[in-house]
Amino acid sequence: MRRLVPAAQEDLRLRVIAALESGRVGTYGQAAEMFGVSSRSVGTWWRAFQAGGRQALLVAVRQPRAGVGELLNDSARGAVLRAMRDCTPADIGLSGVLWARASVRALIKLVCGVSMTEQGVGKWLRRHGFTPQRSARRSYRQQxxxxxxxxxxxxxxxxxxxxxxxxxxxxxxxxxxxxxxAPPGRSWAPTGHIPLVRVxxxxxxxxxxxxxxxxxxxxxxxxxxxxxxxxxxxxxxxxxxxxxxxxxxxxxxxxxxxxxxxxxxxxxxxxxxxxxxxxx
CATH class of the missing domain: 3.30.420.10 (Ribonuclease H-like superfamily/Ribonuclease H)
Structure with a gap:
C-alpha cells in the first residue's frame, strides 16, 4: 500500500469500500484477502467512510509529513551533527573515541533530552547522510x-x-x-562460517x-x-x-x-x- 502513489492509494480504498457496500465481501478479513491489504486498514477505511463519506477517506490514512520520524528540531539536529563531525565522544565527556549508535544515542539525550532507540538512531543517521565507515588513523599532534x-x-x-x-x-x-x-581486509566466506587464517x-x-x-x-x-x-x-x-x-x-x-x-x-x-x- 505504501509503495503506491497517492492517487493509486485513494483508488484502492474506494474499491475496498465499494466491495463492502455492494455485499461482494461480508467481512474485513475477506476484503483484506481480496485486495491484498490488512484487515485493520479495511476497518479504518470503512469507519471513516461511514462517518464522513468519500471525503473522509483522504484523511483516514496517516499522510506523510515533513520530517517524518524527526524528534529533533533544526537547531538541535544541527548541534548533534556538528558535534559528531568536529569531535569524538571523549571530547564531550562521553566514553570512547568512535561514534557508535550507543554513543550517538547518549549524545542526543545529553544535548536534546530526547530518548531514541539504537535502531532509530541508525535510521536517523542514514537519513542525514551518515554511514558507518572504517576510521583513518591520524596523530593527534599532526598540524x-x-x-x-x-x-x-x-x-x-x-x-x-x-x-x-x-x-x-x-x-x-x-x-x-x-x-x-593476520592479513588486513575482509575475506568472502559462507554465512555463519568465519574465515580462518592459519599463522x-x-x-x-x-x-x-x-x-x-x-x-x-x-x-x-x-x-x-x-x-x-x-x-x-x-x-x-x-x-x-x-x-x-x-x-x-x-x-x-x-x-x-x-x-x-x-x-x-x-x-x-x-x-x-x-x-x-x-x-x-
Missing part, C-alpha cells in the same frame, strides 16, 4: 595547516629539483612485522625499512632489533648504490632521521643522497 603548506609549496620544489638534477625521488618509512599478524605459533618480529618511487620501484631492508642511525645510514648507502644516481628521500620526522649521526652521514654523502623531512 593540518603545516601539512597542507608542505604539500603545496615544499614538495613541488623538491620534485622540481629532483627532475632538474635527473635524480630519483622516493618516499621512505619503517614499520614492524609480526609472524602471527605460525612460533612468534617472531622484525622491522622493515623501505623506500618506494613514484613509478613503483621499491627498496627495502629487514632487520631485527631497534631502528637506529646505523641502520638508517646503511639503508641510505645501499639505496644510493642500487639507484645508481642521486636520490632525494622524503621521510617523516622520526628521531633517528633527525639524529646527529644521520645528519653527519648526509653531509658526507650530499652528492648521493638528500633527505627531506615532512612537516606536521
Amino acid at each position: 593540518p595547516e603545516a601539512v597542507r603548506a608542505w604539500l603545496e609549496e615544499e614538495y613541488p620544489a623538491i620534485a622540481a629539483r629532483a627532475k632538474g638534477e635527473k635524480a630519483g625521488l622516493v618516499w621512505a618509512d619503517q614499520c614492524g612485522l609480526r609472524s602471527d599478524t 605460525n605459533g612460533r612468534r617472531f618480529k622484525v622491522n622493515i625499512m623501505s623506500a618506494v618511487a613514484s613509478r613503483g620501484a621499491l627498496w627495502f631492508t629487514v632487520f631485527p632489533g631497534k631502528f637506529t642511525a646505523k641502520v638508517m645510514c646503511a639503508f641510505l648507502d645501499r639505496l644510493a648504490r642500487q639507484a645508481d644516481r642521486k636520490v632525494h628521500v622524503i621521510a617523516d620526522r622520526h628521531p633517528v632521521h633527525r639524529s646527529k649521526a644521520v645528519r653527519a652521514w648526509l653531509d658526507e654523502n650530499a652528492e648521493r643522497i638528500e633527505l627531506h623531512l615532512m612537516s606536521g
Whole structure:
C-alpha cells in the first residue's frame, strides 16, 4: 500500500469500500484477502467512510509529513551533527573515541533530552547522510595547516629539483612485522562460517625499512632489533648504490632521521643522497 502513489492509494480504498457496500465481501478479513491489504486498514477505511463519506477517506490514512520520524528540531539536529563531525565522544565527556549508535544515542539525550532507540538512531543517521565507515588513523599532534603548506609549496620544489638534477625521488618509512599478524581486509566466506587464517605459533618480529618511487620501484631492508642511525645510514648507502644516481628521500620526522649521526652521514654523502623531512 505504501509503495503506491497517492492517487493509486485513494483508488484502492474506494474499491475496498465499494466491495463492502455492494455485499461482494461480508467481512474485513475477506476484503483484506481480496485486495491484498490488512484487515485493520479495511476497518479504518470503512469507519471513516461511514462517518464522513468519500471525503473522509483522504484523511483516514496517516499522510506523510515533513520530517517524518524527526524528534529533533533544526537547531538541535544541527548541534548533534556538528558535534559528531568536529569531535569524538571523549571530547564531550562521553566514553570512547568512535561514534557508535550507543554513543550517538547518549549524545542526543545529553544535548536534546530526547530518548531514541539504537535502531532509530541508525535510521536517523542514514537519513542525514551518515554511514558507518572504517576510521583513518591520524596523530593527534599532526598540524593540518603545516601539512597542507608542505604539500603545496615544499614538495613541488623538491620534485622540481629532483627532475632538474635527473635524480630519483622516493618516499621512505619503517614499520614492524609480526609472524602471527593476520592479513588486513575482509575475506568472502559462507554465512555463519568465519574465515580462518592459519599463522605460525612460533612468534617472531622484525622491522622493515623501505623506500618506494613514484613509478613503483621499491627498496627495502629487514632487520631485527631497534631502528637506529646505523641502520638508517646503511639503508641510505645501499639505496644510493642500487639507484645508481642521486636520490632525494622524503621521510617523516622520526628521531633517528633527525639524529646527529644521520645528519653527519648526509653531509658526507650530499652528492648521493638528500633527505627531506615532512612537516606536521
